[in-house]
Amino acid sequence: MALAKLGVVVLDCPDPDALAGFYAEVLGGTVERDEKGDWVDLALPGGQSLAFQRADGHTAPRWPRAESDGQQFHLDLTVPDLDAAQEGVLKLGATLLDAGEPARTWRVYADPAGHPFCLCAC
Structure with missing residues (x-):
């Protein structure tokens, strides 16, 4: 039995909104932003998600x-x-x-x- 389940793959980047937009154009899906813009989720068709997190100095x-x-x-x-x-x-x-x-x-x-x-x- 597994100890955990994969939640989401997160890509660190300098601009989460821009990178989520890139992958939304490539993969489809819906971009969901947090209030600060430090975290962006891309809800993909089929129920998967890809996330993007601001990483200063990336x-x-x-x-x-x-x-x-x-x-x-x-x-x-x-x-x-x-x-x-x-x-x-x-x-x-x-x-x-x-x-x-x-x-x-x-x-x-x-x-x-x-x-x-x-x-x-x-």
């Missing part, structure tokens, strides 16, 4: 990097059309980090706050 992870201060985690986002999804996330402010070989079914990006995520063909 330093974005670097990918790829073998040292201990590099990538700490990343999100895998499945998409039906990899090229169309890439065009969309780049317009929203993502940065392409690794496109790989043309036949590869996933690509690595950084969101506007520098967190790595992958678009994966489903």
